[in-house]
Each structure stands twice: as structure tokens, then as C-alpha cells.
Amino acid sequence: MEGLVSLKTTPPGLSFQASPPPTSAIKFLLVRRSLPASSMGTRRRNGVVSIRAQQSETKDESATVSPANGDVETALKVKEWEVGMFHNEVAATQGIRIRRRPPTGPPQHYVGPFEFRIQSEGNTPRNILEEIIWHKDVEVAQLKERRPLFRLKNALDSAPPTKDFVGALRAAYQRTGLPGLIAEVKKASPSRGILREDFDPCPLLCKEFIVDAWQIYYARTKGADAILLIAAVLPDLDIKYMIKICKMLGLATLVEVHNEREMDRVLGIEGVELIGINNRNLETFEVDISNTKKLLEGERGQKIREKDIIVVGESGLFTPDDIAYVQEAGVKAVLVGESMVKQSDPGKGIAGLFGNVVWLSSLLMDMTYERSSHGYERWELNQSILLNLSYGLGNVVWLSSLLMDMTYERSSHGYERWELNQSILLNLSYGLGNVVWLSSFLMDMTYERSSHGYERWELNQSILLNLSYGLGNVVWLSSFLMDMRGNVVWLSSLLMDMTYERSSHGYERWELNQSILLNLSYGLGNVVWLSSFLMDMTYERSSHGYERRELNQSILLNLSYGLGNVVWLSSFLMDMTYERSSHGYERWELNQSILLNLSYGLGNVVWLSSFLMDMTYERSSHGYERWELNQSILLNLSYGLGNVVWLSSFLMDMTYERSSHGYERWELNQSILLNLSYGLGNVVWLSSFLMDMRGNVVWLSSLLMDMTYERSSHGYERWELNQSILLNLSYGLGNVVWLSSFLMDMTYERSSHGYERWELNQSILLNLSYGLGNVVWLSSFLMDMTYERSSHGYERWELNQSILLNLSYGIGNIVWLSSLLMDMRGGSLINQFC
Ligand SMILES: O=P(O)(O)OC[C@@H](O)[C@@H](O)c1c[nH]c2ccccc12
Structure with missing residues (x-):
């Protein structure tokens, strides 16, 4: 010594x-x-x-x-x-x-x-x-x-300086919350020569059967930063001695064990920072990943944590499930061969291994690299992305696993983390996603109700409230309700529970009851259930009098926001029509509001248009007001979207009228286009609409051209309008092909329009990222931007980040984003992971 x-x-x-x-x-x-x-x-x-x-x-x-x-x-x-x-x-x-x-x-x-x-x-x-x-x-x-x-x-002396292998692994884990990756990669193969020119590996592990210290020196001369020592081969003294040599040369050591005995031996050696648990029995070459778990159980795991040793899970890891399994067992890094080496594209290999999570974590990683310099703000941003993602929702599996991770950390991170957890859950409930998970979560919470008391129950209520905002997808809500307690029964039984509690919670609870119903009607839900509920309420009408009826009305109004089953609504309206004589003007007014609201949602345009026709018959007697109403409905319809065919035919009609109605009509035309551009979201219909009107793409662009012709007379305002339409279109998303071709046109004009045009370009892209659209295009654009990074510097990168942030608003579908990121990063991912 x-x-x-x-x-x-x-x-x-x-x-x-x-x-x-x-x-x-x-x-x-x-x-x-x-x-x-x-x-x-x-x-x-x-x-x-x-x-x-x-x-x-x-x-x-x-x-x-x-x-x-x-x-x-x-x-x-x-x-x-x-x-x-x-x-x-x-x-x-x-x-x-x-x-x-x-x-x-x-x-x-x-x-x-x-x-x-x-x-x-x-x-x-x-x-x-x-x-x-x-x-x-x-x-x-x-x-x-x-x-x-x-x-x-x-x-x-001429070897490249050592890189901090252990530090890189620790940092990777901290950044991503996922095990750091030690990947088997090749710059060249004897048979195929150089495989990757731009090979700039992270810290390098020499994965060799070391039997002699000479090999350690040799590895260092070749640029190794860490050495694998196999406890099944080397006696304790050899390991100790080799660790000393490695330390002297600035190398890290990864000491590999296969069984309890080897683990115990290695835990008795001073200075071990990395222990690898090989799931492959090197005597038989059989693989069993439960070996990792077995060796980390009980006191051994305890000791490892006390010594702050990083455990590397080795061999037989192929899927995100495998990674999750060894991570759960306590592994903070993984050594992966086969599933990486077999991939021509390392990015794909990593994605296959870490799953959809990879993109977000890789994004987070990028950001983490910058954390040191950007400090807390960047971390905050990190959180926002998670929160925003939870809005969209997407891959609930990922989020729930994240939540689980967070739960593990609850003890150490205390209340704040828990708070974040709650926000994510609340946000998730906005979106909707995987109802199964949410409903099972709700069930869990119910079990906990006794112990967590009122707060938990409150949370339950919030989630229900939010759920009722979010969904839109009737099928899932109704199936959710069915899953929970059978058809309709659950929600109504919840309401009943609440009713039982009414005596003790009094008015507030009842209010809450009402809100849930109101919100449900926003989303839309199972109209059948709602209508049956309304019927129940109708029976009670006599006793609850006017207030109940008012409530009834609100629910109907709200229903019309969502959209629901127009058939039912129209039949309801018919009922009301029968009552028109007796209820007079107010009822009629109500009728109108419902129609207006319906037009927000969208519904069955056929019915609406036939209604409009009815109204048209009445035009003579109701005069200008009626016509005005007509216009509003059309405007509102354009928010939603509905049956494009009808709208376009309406636009045509209006065109015929242009000569007689002059400028105002034309203005209306413009508003409808503006509103249309807000609403859609459904690329297919807009593009099909465009196609219907004048063939592929041609129509809108020709409209723009028309407007352009008018530019001379209408000047700048018209041009401004043009821009708004494009901006709004980009919100929805539309036919990316068209937009991108438009952007290209604009690019041609860049020289003459200068910076403003370019700015506009950026806005459109940002807005596009809200919607999401054609990922292929976006990703290729992002790639272009990447190429430009060197010359445009930090601002461009910032823009990149904004797009990603916005994307995180939009999507929900993590799969596409991850594939996008994968496409974008490809090989560079591997560096970031190591
Ligand atoms: O290809 P796999 O199953 O992902 O395994 C990689 C790595 O763990 C394995 O190559 C390995 C780890 N330690 C070793 C020691 C000797 C030979 C091989 C190994």
C-alpha cells in the first residue's frame, strides 16, 4: 500500500x-x-x-x-x-x-x-x-x-485527454430521469470499413476481458476513458490494483458482477464508483434481466445507495419496458449492445430502447445541457413543457409513468413536487386521453378518500369538472361512465351521493352539482343521458319552479355549444315551437340563441340550412333584423366548420349578389373567410373545400390574387387582410403543402419585402406549430433551421425552442413528435445520451 x-x-x-x-x-x-x-x-x-x-x-x-x-x-x-x-x-x-x-x-x-x-x-x-x-x-x-x-x-502522452465517464453518466441520469446509455457503437468494421465519418464518441468504455494491467495502458493509449473489470475473472486484489492503476491514468472503472457473491466481493472494495450487473451469465450466455433486480434487493441495494455507487444494467435490454424494469430496480445507467448495434440509425436504436419518452427526454436533455448556463429559467421552461404536454395529452402511458416516478420522489421533493403532480393531473383531465388510466386513477383516489378526507375529495371534484370541460369525444365519456359503474349510473349515482351530502354540505355542493352538469354539457357527452336527466328535471319542474326551468335552459344552451346530437335538439326546438304561441317573444329569442350557439359548435349543417331556409321564407315579414340574424349564424357557422358544401354554395350565392350589395357584402365575404380560417383544424375539409371551389389550392390563392388585384384600389388594408387570413389559416393548420408553397413564394419575395416578410414567415410557422399539421414539413423546416443555426446564432435556436414549446401545446400525440425528433437528431442523440 x-x-x-x-x-x-x-x-x-x-x-x-x-x-x-x-x-x-x-x-x-x-x-x-x-x-x-x-x-x-x-x-x-x-x-x-x-x-x-x-x-x-x-x-x-x-x-x-x-x-x-x-x-x-x-x-x-x-x-x-x-x-x-x-x-x-x-x-x-x-x-x-x-x-x-x-x-x-x-x-x-x-x-x-x-x-x-x-x-x-x-x-x-x-x-x-x-x-x-x-x-x-x-x-x-x-x-x-x-x-x-x-x-x-x-x-x-499522445493519447486524447480523458473524459469524465462517471460524471457523464450521472449527468445523463439527472438530466433525463432515465438511465444513462452506454452504447456499443462502431466507427468502422473490418468488413465494411468506416461506418460513420462524423464519429465523435462520448466518454469511451473499453469493454474487454481484462486479465492484465498492460491492457489498461493499452486501452488508454487508444483513447479509453473507462475500463471494464469482470469480477468473475479477477480476484479482489487484482481488481483493487487495477482500480488504482485506472485512477492513476484518469480512467473510470466499471466493475462487472453476475451474482450475489461477486456483488458482495465488489462492495467490499474501496473506491468502486460503478458496478455493472450483467444479466448475461458469461458461463452459459443465458440472459435474465431479473438478475439486476435480484442483486439490488435488500441490504445490497442499501449499501449501494449509501456508497453512492452508480449501478449499470448490462445486457439483454431491448425495449422501454426492459429499461423501466431495471430502472425500477435501481439502475442509473445501462450498457446496451445488440439492440443498438443492429440499428443502422442510432437515433432509432435509442428510440426503440427508450420508447416515446425519448424525444421529450432528449429535448429536456438539450435543455439540461444548457441548464448550467441558463439556470433556473430553463428548468422552469422544462416544467412548462411538461404542463403543456399534459394539456395536449397524448401518450398517457408516458405521463402516468412520469407521475409514478414523481411519486417515488415525493418523499424527497416534498410538497412542490406533489403540487406539480396535481397540476399535471388536472391538466390531463382537460385533455382527456387514456380514460382507462384516468378512471382507474379516480378509483384509486376513491379508495383513498377515507384517509385523505375532504381535500382528496375536492380534487376528485376538480378532475370531474375539468374532465367535463375537456373531452368532446362523446364515446369516451359515455364509455367511461359505463366502465365506472355501468351505463349512466355512475355519474348520476355520484350526483346522488352528492345529494345525500347536500344536507351537510348544503348549498355549495348542490352548486357544484350544477356546475358539473353545465360543464358536461359543454363537452357534450352522451346526449341521451343528458336528455333523460333533463326529463327527470322536467318532472320536478312543478316543485322547483322557475329556477329549475332556467337551469334547464342553460343546459340546453351549453349543449348547443358542444354540439351533440342535433336530432335531439331539433326535436326539442320543435317542442318549443309548439309552445311558441303561449310563451311569446322570449321563447323565440331563446330559440334564436340556441341556434346561434349551435352554429358555434357545428352540428348537422343540413338541419341548420333547412332552418335558415325557413327563416328566409319569413324574411319578408321580419325584415332586416332577420337577415342580420342570418348573417350572424353564417358567421358563427364559419367558426365551427360544418358542411363545407353548403357554405361554399352560400358564398357563391353571395357572389351573385355582389353587384347589388356592393362593398358590404364583399366585406362579409371576407369575414367569413377570416372566421373560416380560425375554425377549421380539419385539414381535409379545408383542402377539399378549396378543391371543390376551384380545384386544388387554386381557389384560395386565386382569391388572394383577386385581392391582390384590388390592392391598388384598397391599398394596404386589403393586403393586411390577406396576411390575417394566412395567419389564421396557419392556426388551424390547413393544407401544409399549400402553405409551404406559399412560404416559398414569400421567400422569393424576401429580397423586396425584407425583414417584415420574414417576420411574418416566422409567425406563420409558430402558428402552424400550434396546430401541428404535417410533421414532415415541419421537421424538414426544422432541419433547414438547424443548418442555418451557425449563421443565425442564438435567435434561431430560441425560435426553435418556441416552436417546440408551441408544439407541446398542440399535439397530444407524442408519437409523432418523437419520430420528428428522432428524424432530426438521428446520430446526435446518441452523444447526448451518453
Ligand atoms: O448485447 P447486449 O445484450 O445489449 O449486451 C451488451 C453488453 O452488456 C455485453 O456485451 C457485455 C457486458 N459485459 C460484458 C462482458 C463480456 C462480454 C460482453 C459483455
């Missing part, structure tokens, strides 16, 4: 040679074939010093290269073999089953007296690992002969 202390204070190469610890004597003796016989005599007492001293002397080299005497050479081999036997004995006491040397004699490549050995149990490897080690032993001996240690040491 003293020798090791001195190692630190003197130049690495020299000190190493001057005073190595005793174990290294064994190691170096094992493979050193050029020692004079005289020095062997001192081996057992103080062999280390003498051997080292000679290793560093050049004059030894001649002996190595050309043995003067065959007998001496043979004698040396015998000695080496004896030492190997000694090594086997030491190893066996530590439960190491791998024999470093064939116990009954040197293996067959030895020359001289051993040449004719017959194959026997004693010189036949017992398993694959043993066979590899025996081969490795010989291979290293030969390599050392060609390049003795002192020469390697000279080469150390």
Missing part, C-alpha cells in the same frame, strides 16, 4: 514501475515472458520491485525480441504457468470459477514440451468465459511481447 501512496506523487509511468503493490507482481509475472531467470528467485519475497525495475529497462527488450536460449524460454513458460496455477488457487478461494490457466498444463499453443499435450479435462475450458480468458491470456502475452509496457507508456 505504501507503494500506492507514492504512485500519486510521482509521474505515473515511473512511480508505477518503482513500487507496485504485491498483487501486481503476480499479474505482471503471469504474462511477462522476458524476465531473466535470476529475478524469478526473488519473486515470492520481493519480486515486484525487481520485476518492475527490469521492465523499465530497454536492455530487456533485446531479450524479449530474440531469446538467446530456448531452454531459458521454456523454463520461463513453466514458471509463468506455475504462477497461473497460484492465481487459480487464489481465485478459487473467492468463489471465482474461471481458471486463469489450464490447471494440468499450458494450453496447446505453447511450444516446447507442452506442444503435444493431449486434450483432457485439465486443459479444456469448462465454459465460454473460461475459454475466452484462456485465449485472451495468450493474446495479451503476444501483444505485450510486441509492445512492452514501457513503450506503451510513451504513447500515453
Whole structure:
């Protein structure tokens, strides 16, 4: 040990040679074939010093290269073999089953007296690992002969500086919350030559069967930053010694274990920072990833956490489930071969391994890289993206797993984290997503109700409230309700529960009841249920009087916002019509509001248009007001979208009227177009609308052209309008093809319109990112931007971020984004992950 202390204070190469610890004597003796016989005599007492001293002397080299005497050479081999036997004995006491040397004699490549050995149990490897080690032993001996240690040491100076392997793994885990990836990658293959020119690997691990410290030096000269040491092969003293050498050379060590015994041995060694658990039994090559879990259970896991050791899960990891499994077991990094190496595109390999999560985490990673310089704000941004994502919703699986992770962290992060959890849940409930998960979550919460009391119940209520805002998808809400407690029963039974509580919670609870119903009607839900509820309420009308009826009306109004089953509504309206005579003007007014609201949603345009026709018949008697109403309905319809055919035919009608109605009519035309551009979202219909009108794309652009013709007379305002329409179109999203071709046109004009035009371009892109649209286009655009990054610098990058932020608003579908990111990043992902 003293020798090791001195190692630190003197130049690495020299000190190493001057005073190595005793174990290294064994190691170096094992493979050193050029020692004079005289020095062997001192081996057992103080062999280390003498051997080292000679290793560093050049004059030894001649002996190595050309043995003067065959007998001496043979004698040396015998000695080496004896030492190997000694090594086997030491190893066996530590439960190491791998024999470093064939116990009954040197293996067959030895020359001289051993040449004719017959194959026997004693010189036949017992398993694959043993066979590899025996081969490795010989291979290293030969390599050392060609390049003795002192020469390697000279080469150390020209090796690239070491990179912080452990630091990179820790940072990766912190950044992403996912295990850092140690990927097996290749710059070139012997058969196919250079595979990747721009190969700039992260810190490098030398994944080799190390049997001799010489290999460590060799690896460093080749640029290694970390060394794999296999506990199934190396006795404790070797591991300790090699760790010291690695430290001296600035290398990290990953000590690999396969079973409990090896784990316990390694946990007893000082200075171990990384332990790899190999799921592949190197004796049989069978893979079982539960090995990782087994070795991290109980006290062992405890000890690892206390020592702050990073555990690397190794082998047999292919899917996000596998990664999640080992991460759950306590792994903070993974060593992956097959599933990466088989992929031509490393980005795809990573995505296959880490799943959809990869894009977000890779995004977060980018941001994390910047965290040091951007500090807290960036982290905040991180949170926003998560929150926004939860609005969209998308892949609930990911989010729920995130929530689970967060739950694990709850103890350490306390209330804030929990708060965030709640927000995400609330937001999730806005979107909707995977109802199964949410409903099961709600059920869990119900179980917890007793223990968490009122707050939890409140949260429950909020989620229901939000759920009722969000959905839109009637099928899921109704199926959700059905899943929970069977058809309709659940919500109404909830309402009943609440009713029971009414006595104690009084008016507030009842109010809440009402809000839920109101909100439900926003979303839309199962009209059947709602209408049956309304009927129930109708029965109660006599006793609850006017208020109930008012409520009834509100629900109807709200229903009309959503849209629902127009058939039912229209039949309801008919009922009301029968009542018109008795209720007079108010009822009629109500009728109108419902129609207006319906037009917001959209519904069955056919019915609406037929209604409009009815109204048209009445035009003569109701005069201008009615006509005005007509216009409003049309305007509102354009918000929603509805039956394009009808609208377009209406526009045509209006066109006929242009001559007589003059400018106002034309203005209306414009408003409708503006509103249309707000509303749609459904690319198909807009494009089909455009197509219907004048064939593919032509119509809108020709309209724009018309407007352009008018520019001279209407001047700047018209042009402004033009821009608004484009901007609004970009909100919805529309036919990206068209937009992009338009952008191209604009680009041509860039020279003459200068910066403003370019700004507009940016807005359109930002807005497009709200909707989402054609990812292919966006991603290709982002790529273009990436190319431009060098010249446009930080602003462009910022824009990139905004687009991503906005995208996170829009999407919901994480799958596409992740594929986008994957496309974008490809190979560079791998660097970020390491
Ligand atoms: O290809 P896989 O199953 O992803 O495994 C990679 C890596 O863990 C494996 O190559 C490995 C880890 N430690 C080793 C030691 C020797 C040989 C191989 C290994």
C-alpha cells in the first residue's frame, strides 16, 4: 500500500514501475515472458520491485525480441504457468470459477514440451468465459511481447485527454430521469470499413476481458476513458490494483458482477464508483434481466445507495419496458449492445430502447445541457413543457409513468413536487386521453378518500369538472361512465351521493352539482343521458319552479355549444315551437340563441340550412333584423366548420349578389373567410373545400390574387387582410403543402419585402406549430433551421425552442413528435445520451 501512496506523487509511468503493490507482481509475472531467470528467485519475497525495475529497462527488450536460449524460454513458460496455477488457487478461494490457466498444463499453443499435450479435462475450458480468458491470456502475452509496457507508456502522452465517464453518466441520469446509455457503437468494421465519418464518441468504455494491467495502458493509449473489470475473472486484489492503476491514468472503472457473491466481493472494495450487473451469465450466455433486480434487493441495494455507487444494467435490454424494469430496480445507467448495434440509425436504436419518452427526454436533455448556463429559467421552461404536454395529452402511458416516478420522489421533493403532480393531473383531465388510466386513477383516489378526507375529495371534484370541460369525444365519456359503474349510473349515482351530502354540505355542493352538469354539457357527452336527466328535471319542474326551468335552459344552451346530437335538439326546438304561441317573444329569442350557439359548435349543417331556409321564407315579414340574424349564424357557422358544401354554395350565392350589395357584402365575404380560417383544424375539409371551389389550392390563392388585384384600389388594408387570413389559416393548420408553397413564394419575395416578410414567415410557422399539421414539413423546416443555426446564432435556436414549446401545446400525440425528433437528431442523440 505504501507503494500506492507514492504512485500519486510521482509521474505515473515511473512511480508505477518503482513500487507496485504485491498483487501486481503476480499479474505482471503471469504474462511477462522476458524476465531473466535470476529475478524469478526473488519473486515470492520481493519480486515486484525487481520485476518492475527490469521492465523499465530497454536492455530487456533485446531479450524479449530474440531469446538467446530456448531452454531459458521454456523454463520461463513453466514458471509463468506455475504462477497461473497460484492465481487459480487464489481465485478459487473467492468463489471465482474461471481458471486463469489450464490447471494440468499450458494450453496447446505453447511450444516446447507442452506442444503435444493431449486434450483432457485439465486443459479444456469448462465454459465460454473460461475459454475466452484462456485465449485472451495468450493474446495479451503476444501483444505485450510486441509492445512492452514501457513503450506503451510513451504513447500515453499522445493519447486524447480523458473524459469524465462517471460524471457523464450521472449527468445523463439527472438530466433525463432515465438511465444513462452506454452504447456499443462502431466507427468502422473490418468488413465494411468506416461506418460513420462524423464519429465523435462520448466518454469511451473499453469493454474487454481484462486479465492484465498492460491492457489498461493499452486501452488508454487508444483513447479509453473507462475500463471494464469482470469480477468473475479477477480476484479482489487484482481488481483493487487495477482500480488504482485506472485512477492513476484518469480512467473510470466499471466493475462487472453476475451474482450475489461477486456483488458482495465488489462492495467490499474501496473506491468502486460503478458496478455493472450483467444479466448475461458469461458461463452459459443465458440472459435474465431479473438478475439486476435480484442483486439490488435488500441490504445490497442499501449499501449501494449509501456508497453512492452508480449501478449499470448490462445486457439483454431491448425495449422501454426492459429499461423501466431495471430502472425500477435501481439502475442509473445501462450498457446496451445488440439492440443498438443492429440499428443502422442510432437515433432509432435509442428510440426503440427508450420508447416515446425519448424525444421529450432528449429535448429536456438539450435543455439540461444548457441548464448550467441558463439556470433556473430553463428548468422552469422544462416544467412548462411538461404542463403543456399534459394539456395536449397524448401518450398517457408516458405521463402516468412520469407521475409514478414523481411519486417515488415525493418523499424527497416534498410538497412542490406533489403540487406539480396535481397540476399535471388536472391538466390531463382537460385533455382527456387514456380514460382507462384516468378512471382507474379516480378509483384509486376513491379508495383513498377515507384517509385523505375532504381535500382528496375536492380534487376528485376538480378532475370531474375539468374532465367535463375537456373531452368532446362523446364515446369516451359515455364509455367511461359505463366502465365506472355501468351505463349512466355512475355519474348520476355520484350526483346522488352528492345529494345525500347536500344536507351537510348544503348549498355549495348542490352548486357544484350544477356546475358539473353545465360543464358536461359543454363537452357534450352522451346526449341521451343528458336528455333523460333533463326529463327527470322536467318532472320536478312543478316543485322547483322557475329556477329549475332556467337551469334547464342553460343546459340546453351549453349543449348547443358542444354540439351533440342535433336530432335531439331539433326535436326539442320543435317542442318549443309548439309552445311558441303561449310563451311569446322570449321563447323565440331563446330559440334564436340556441341556434346561434349551435352554429358555434357545428352540428348537422343540413338541419341548420333547412332552418335558415325557413327563416328566409319569413324574411319578408321580419325584415332586416332577420337577415342580420342570418348573417350572424353564417358567421358563427364559419367558426365551427360544418358542411363545407353548403357554405361554399352560400358564398357563391353571395357572389351573385355582389353587384347589388356592393362593398358590404364583399366585406362579409371576407369575414367569413377570416372566421373560416380560425375554425377549421380539419385539414381535409379545408383542402377539399378549396378543391371543390376551384380545384386544388387554386381557389384560395386565386382569391388572394383577386385581392391582390384590388390592392391598388384598397391599398394596404386589403393586403393586411390577406396576411390575417394566412395567419389564421396557419392556426388551424390547413393544407401544409399549400402553405409551404406559399412560404416559398414569400421567400422569393424576401429580397423586396425584407425583414417584415420574414417576420411574418416566422409567425406563420409558430402558428402552424400550434396546430401541428404535417410533421414532415415541419421537421424538414426544422432541419433547414438547424443548418442555418451557425449563421443565425442564438435567435434561431430560441425560435426553435418556441416552436417546440408551441408544439407541446398542440399535439397530444407524442408519437409523432418523437419520430420528428428522432428524424432530426438521428446520430446526435446518441452523444447526448451518453
Ligand atoms: O448485447 P447486449 O445484450 O445489449 O449486451 C451488451 C453488453 O452488456 C455485453 O456485451 C457485455 C457486458 N459485459 C460484458 C462482458 C463480456 C462480454 C460482453 C459483455
